[in-house]
Amino acid sequence: MPTPTEPGLARPAPAPVPPAPRRRGPRRGNTFHFWLFTGPFLLGLAVFVYVPIGWSVYLSFFEARFTVTPEKFIGLDNYRHMLTNDDFVGSLGTFTVFAAFIVPTTWALSLALALLVHRLRFMRAFFRSVFFLPTACSYVAAALIWKMSLFSGVRFGLMNTVLGWFGVENVAWLADPDPPWYWLVIVTARLWLQAGFYMILFLAALQNIPGELYEAAAIDGARPGPQTFRHITLPQLRATSAAVVLLLLVAAYQAFDEFYNLLDKTTWGRPPLVELYLKALGENQDYGAGSAGAVILTALICLVTLFQGRLMGFGRGEGTK
Amino acid sequence: MTTTAPETRKTPGRPLPRRTRRGRGVMSSTGLYVATGVAALLFLVPFYVLVRNALSTDAQITGEDWTFFPTDVQWGNVTAPFDDSRVPFARSLWNSTVVAVLHTVGVLLVCSLAGYGLARIPYRHADKVFYLVLGTLMVPTAVTFVPSFVLVSSLGWVDSYRGLIVPGLFSGFTCFLFRQYFLGFPRELEEAARVDGLGHWGAYWRVVVPNSLNFFAAIATITFINGWNSFLWPLVIGQDPGAWTVQVALSSYTTGQTVVFHQIFMATAISIVPLLFVFLFLQRWLVQGIAQTGIKG
Numbered sequence: 035m036p037t038p039t040e041p042g043l044a045r046p047a048p049a050p051v052p053p054a055p056r057r058r059g060p061r062r063g064n065t066f067h068f069w070l071f072t073g074p075f076l077l078g079l080a081v082f083v084y085v086p087i088g089w090s091v092y093l094s095f096f097e098a099r100f101t102v103t104p105e106k107f108i109g110l111d112n113y114r115h116m117l118t119n120d121d122f123v124g125s126l127g128t129f130t131v132f133a134a135f136i137v138p139t140t141w142a143l144s145l146a147l148a149l150l151v152h153r154l155r156f157m158r159a160f161f162r163s164v165f166f167l168p169t170a171c172s173y174v175a176a177a178l179i180w181k182m183s184l185f186s187g188v189r190f191g192l193m194n195t196v197l198g199w200f201g202v203e204n205v206a207w208l209a210d211p212d213p214p215w216y217w218l219v220i221v222t223a224r225l226w227l228q229a230g231f232y233m234i235l236f237l238a239a240l241q242n243i244p245g246e247l248y249e250a251a252a253i254d255g256a257r258p259g260p261q262t263f264r265h266i267t268l269p270q271l272r273a274t275s276a277a278v279v280l281l282l283l284v285a286a287y288q289a290f291d292e293f294y295n296l297l298d299k300t301t302w303g304r305p306p307l308v309e310l311y312l313k314a315l316g317e318n319q320d321y322g323a324g325s326a327g328a329v330i331l332t333a334l335i336c337l338v339t340l341f342q343g344r345l346m347g348f349g350r351g352e353g354t355k
Numbered sequence: 356m357t358t359t360a361p362e363t364r365k366t367p368g369r370p371l372p373r374r375t376r377r378g379r380g381v382m383s384s385t386g387l388y389v390a391t392g393v394a395a396l397l398f399l400v401p402f403y404v405l406v407r408n409a410l411s412t413d414a415q416i417t418g419e420d421w422t423f424f425p426t427d428v429q430w431g432n433v434t435a436p437f438d439d440s441r442v443p444f445a446r447s448l449w450n451s452t453v454v455a456v457l458h459t460v461g462v463l464l465v466c467s468l469a470g471y472g473l474a475r476i477p478y479r480h481a482d483k484v485f486y487l488v489l490g491t492l493m494v495p496t497a498v499t500f501v502p503s504f505v506l507v508s509s510l511g512w513v514d515s516y517r518g519l520i521v522p523g524l525f526s527g528f529t530c531f532l533f534r535q536y537f538l539g540f541p542r543e544l545e546e547a548a549r550v551d552g553l554g555h556w557g558a559y560w561r562v563v564v565p566n567s568l569n570f571f572a573a574i575a576t577i578t579f580i581n582g583w584n585s586f587l588w589p590l591v592i593g594q595d596p597g598a599w600t601v602q603v604a605l606s607s608y609t610t611g612q613t614v615v616f617h618q619i620f621m622a623t624a625i626s627i628v629p630l631l632f633v634f635l636f637l638q639r640w641l642v643q644g645i646a647q648t649g650i651k652g
Contacts, residue, residue: 179620
């Protein structure tokens with residue numbers, strides 16, 4: 035549409051005058067405009083992302099309790115303290131268990147939901163909305179519903195009520211680490227919250243699989259169902275699957291809200307961020323050790339991301355440079 | 356996929372697979388809806404429990420037998436969270452609204468400008484700048500909450516809107532998403548704007564943004580939901596109850612000495628309602644945005 039107006043606008047203007055400022059304008063203007071557009075963001079990034087990271091690395095080498103301008107340099111003592119601290123190392127173990135539960139189950143459930151919704155011929159939007167709806171809830175809200183009703187340890191909790199119909203005794207879901215039923219509570223809450231989100235990703239990917247592949251398979255005698263799923267659908271979803279697993283892993287690494295709200299006052303089931311929170315902002319306000327912990331966690335997640343990126347074939351562009 | 360079946364039937368020698376497939380189709384379509392329906396019911400159980408408890412008396416909630424739904428619906432419960440003097444619930448709702456709205460506006464403004472600059476304005480060192488942005492993607496913001504808190508508290512921003520909002524505006528990921536989007540924006544439109552005498556700035560506001568409203572709406576929806584639901588940072592910054600967001604207020608109910616069930620569930624329900632509205636009205640953009648950004652990102 036705008037193209038026809040070009041000649042009309044260009045013609046009335048006297049020829050020699052405009053080109054001079056215009057040619058100089060953009061060239062000088064490019065650098066200026068680049069900073070005009072990116073400047074505010076970069077300034078904020080420097081102040082609120084890079085400075086804290088740098089400061090954190092600095093603090094991690096000092097004895098910094100109740101202060102952020104420490105004077106006593108203690109070298110690697112904070113790191114030694116964190117790496118030999120049972121709570122901190124234990125929190126890494128907690129994360130590992132958590133990731134081992136949540137990543138495969140979310141992957142499988144969201145893929146299963148996507149496959150179901152994808153095959154629906156009517157009421158598709160309705161069911162998609164139902165599965166997607168929990169995405170609107172916060173982890174805090176879900177934790178409250180789970181803790182106060184669904185998995186409440188007393189007998190009026192929904193799970194205990196249902197179990198009661200079958201004559202099963204009340205289970206103290208969260209208050210007793212042995213057997214560790216709290217994992218069931220934590221994992222189901224997060225599953226409910228995030229399965230719909232990843233279902234959307236899988237649905238988009240399913241829609242992109244060319245139909246000819248299934249036609250060709252049908253001509254070759256492949257039966258629709260497990261056979262085409264294994265040999266067509268799954269391989270076609272490889273890129274999405276890899277992305278989903280990476281996103282899930284990073285999200286699990288940052289888990290805080292539901293652990294904090296479901297398991298307050300307990301000494302078990304503390305993931306790294308909860309441990310850090312208690313360390314740095316708890317009674318001791320040990321910023322030095324807390325910062326050392328943050329540096330260790332950051333290093334670990336960089337390693338995991340890079341490793342998985344390599345494994346799954348991401349970042350190939352960066353690798354070749 | 357099922358519509359393609361008749362074409363394969365042209366080969367006369369294969370009546371058998373056709374028939375079995377049609378048979379399977381009828382069988383599995385019932386099974387499909389049963390499976391989907393059961394899964395949907397399970398997904399709705401938490402919402403059912405939430406609404407049931409929010410509209411019951413505590414006696415009904417803790418009663419011996421499970422009442423499916425209170426016969427005498429307690430609409431009066433709606434005011435319960437607001438009447439509790441220990442938790443400033445109304446204040447926290449207001450704080451959340453301010454924070455989520457300003458967070459969304461700020462993120463859209465700052466990150467979209469930067470994304471456009473990185474994608475479309477030629478500059479010698481643009482690559483290096485882009486790597487600075489990419490580098491922050493490796494460090495999840497949640498992990499750096501300790502140093503961020505240290506910084507914000509030394510600025511004296513604890514318990515303030517500035518402290519709640521400003522540090523979260525500079526999202527490397529959102530900037531990255533905008534850059535990817537603008538890379539695919541049709542160049543012809545901008546060139547037309549250039550010919551009409553607009554510079555980068557004018558072209559951006561008059562041509563690029565008005566033609567990208569779908570993408571902006573998608574990012575806005577996701578950002579708003581995240582802003583409303585975020586917990587760790589408001590928990591760290593909101594030390595005084597007057598600065599609590601609604602998530603922090605909800606969380607404080609679990610640590611209180613006395614537990615008033617209907618109040619807790621009503622407060623939770625109220626905290627979800629605004630998002631359900633956002634969700635129902637903007638779902639199209641949300642789904643589209645996730646499908647676009649999730650895969651590209």
